Amino acid sequence: MNLTVRVTGLEIPDPVRDQLTEDDVAARLVGKDATLWGPEAESESAIRLGWLDLPATSRELVSRLADLRAELAGEGLDRVVLCGMGGSSLAPEVICRTAGVPLVVLDTTDPGQVAAAMTDLDRTVVVVSSKSGGTVETESQRRAFVAAFAEAGLDEKEVGRRFVVVTDPGSPLSETAAAMGARAVFLADPNVGGRYSALSAFGLVPSALAGADVGALLDEAEELAGGLSEPGNAALELGIAMGAAFRAGRDKLALAGSGGQGSDPGLPGFGDWAEQLIAESTGKQGRGILPVVLESVDAPGSAGPDVLLAVVGSDAPAQGPSLAVSGPLGAQFLGWEYATAVAGRILGINPFDQPNVTESKENTSRILSDGLPDERPAATVGAIEIRGSGGVLDGVDLSSHDGASLAVEALLAAIPPRGYLAVMAYLDRQQDAGAEDLRAVLARRAERAVTFGWGPRFLHSTGQYHKGGPQVGAFLQLTGVVAEDLPVPDQPFTFATLQAAQAGGDRKALADRERPLLHLHLTDRAAGLDQLLSALS
Structure with a gap:
């Protein structure tokens, strides 16, 4: 497997691992068994496990995105702005920063930051990304760009062709895209929740248009996926460690990058993506794992009686109770999603809803x-x-x-x-x-x-x-x-x-x-x- 998880200084009680083994959780999760999180979570879980298939089902996007990028480049459109929030923006930002390709991520309502994104319009294509299609921030940004392109002298048809849309089938945004004549519309799998969508159209479309190799990303995820049904796989061990730490009172997960060495940039911004995944998946019913994104491995907050340190991109754990999670980005995405679902079972919560x-x-x-x-x-x-x-x-x-x-x-x-x-x-x-x-x-x-x-x-x-x-x-x-x-x-x-x-x-x-x-x-x-x-x- 291309993901490695090493645990130091954290005792994992046998009953935690034994119960998961006895219940065949690894194989049942890969088999998309919606009963894993209890009867109250079953109806939601049944429509939220499509992320397990994405390393294979997202393949059809790769050539289509390569063709679209070439088409845009032929028209001089080489600057990509992503309008999206949360699960629609965090993964593309990590992918592009890791790949070293430019992507303007607009996930704010601050007028100064929005205005700053509306420059170089002659070479700009805008990706509007929203699962629900009704996200107020994203819709407001879309409107602002439509007006800016019109003010720059583009006619209505030309304005429409400056937009690429990613959304769920039947959403209000899909209707808006058709009405405005968007250049391309990518309909994502509705059985994938936003924070689990890194390897879906939400993660891949803006990243590929910006120049990232999303085919390689899927290769990395697919290599990991082949072993996820096996007991003791790395992603399962990561989930067990997160859940066991919570039970031991270490309910803060401090996330730090390895920083990379030499020509390796590490995985910049990965903590921000993992923060959403873990906080929104586990923080409910008065319990949860609080992710704390650190500036470095030894930054304030990296240790404490209620802290488990996770070093991402390293195979050498830090001192004290810690994890080292090494592997390429595609495997990291899928591995942390899997681990968070496992941790949700240990915590006794539904990792796929967001009630608040x-x-x-x-x-x-x-x-x-x-x-x-x-x-x-x-x-x-x-x-x-x-x-x-x-x-x-x-x-x-x-x-x-x-x-x-x-x-x-x-x-x-x-x-x-x-x-x-x-x-x-x-x-x-x-x-x-x-x-x-x-x-x-x-x-x-x-x-x-x-x-x-x-x-x-x-x-x-x-x-x-x-x-x-x-x-x-x-x-x-x-x-x-x-x-x-x-x-x-x-x-x-x-x-x-x-x-x-x-x-x-x-x-x-x-x-x-x-x-x-x-x-x-x-x-x-x-x-x-x-x-x-x-x-x-």
């Missing part, structure tokens, strides 16, 4: 309909407005010059034992990239698990865990003043309004659970981030 994802979406819709709430800051310190809920600001002196850092300290103190802090940044992933530095800074101070997510992207990932997982989270939300807004054509809201509504909707979902939440609004993004990082460092 719609809550923030519904809150966002209400805010867009009723208007943004008037939330006055408790204090303004420099370039930071401070708000809080869940009692996090009770007794905090916000009048001093270091009021913002005192508020953050109060939030850190509110993290319960064995809890975690989630940093959620509704900012520009490119222009405000320094916000990511907060994760390591806060993890070092909190000595607790700290995650970082760009909003609204994380709503399609760890957002499920935040609401459905164990209620031991504390939350830091960052928003910022928009320098220049961008309209969403033919909609009663702008991108800035949508972004603010999404942040507000998520705050409400967390406030309804009475979780400690600190909201820092940056009246000047660059100055506010510098102020915050300086105070905390």
Whole structure:
């Protein structure tokens, strides 16, 4: 097999492995046995196991995509922009970064980042990717690109041929694609959930058009697939380790890349893909495995009594309780999907549903309909407005010059034992990239698990865990003043309004659970981030 899993410092009780062997889980999973996760999960599982067949069924895409890429190149269209969220964007980003080919991933509602993607239109083709076909972020981005192409002088037919669509059969987006005359439409297998779709059209279409060798990716996955029905296969062992660690109290899975050596780039961005897969699959019914994406193997948060470290792309485990998972990207995708399904059985949850994802979406819709709430800051310190809920600001002196850092300290103190802090940044992933530095800074101070997510992207990932997982989270939300807004054509809201509504909707979902939440609004993004990082460092 081309996937290797090595476990160090973690005791796996015999009953965990013995029960899976006795129940013939490896073979039953490959046979798509929907009863593996219990009677309550059976109906959902029965329509969510198509990912097991993708190494074979996705083959027909390879030549079609090669022809389409050649056709686009013949017209000078060599810049690919992907409009998609969660499962529609995370895998293509990893594939293209690993292959070293350029792909512009647009998985945001920040108007500055959206506007920055709408450049070089004379050589741009847009892939619009949405399983449901009704994703508000993706539809808003599609509308903005249609308007931009028209403004650049393209007629209606020419505009349509700048779009490639990936969606499920019969979705609203498939109808929109036909109406606008999209150049190509790829209908994905509806029996594959979004976070399990890396080897489907959702992962392969944008990646192939950007220049990645998706045929090789399928070869890697197919080699692994041949042994997945065997007891003791590497992906099964990975799932057993994840589940056993959870049972032993290590319910935080710290994900770090090996970093690559020499000409090997490693698997850049793989942690972000695995984060969605694991958090959204296991974080429900008050339990779950919390993935924590680290900057390096020895970054803050890589060790702790509730942490299992997983080093991806290495065959040498780190010190302490850890995993080393080595193998090529295609095998990693399929192996982690398989392992997560196995871990779901050990945890006693349905790894294929996401019961709490719609809550923030519904809150966002209400805010867009009723208007943004008037939330006055408790204090303004420099370039930071401070708000809080869940009692996090009770007794905090916000009048001093270091009021913002005192508020953050109060939030850190509110993290319960064995809890975690989630940093959620509704900012520009490119222009405000320094916000990511907060994760390591806060993890070092909190000595607790700290995650970082760009909003609204994380709503399609760890957002499920935040609401459905164990209620031991504390939350830091960052928003910022928009320098220049961008309209969403033919909609009663702008991108800035949508972004603010999404942040507000998520705050409400967390406030309804009475979780400690600190909201820092940056009246000047660059100055506010510098102020915050300086105070905390």
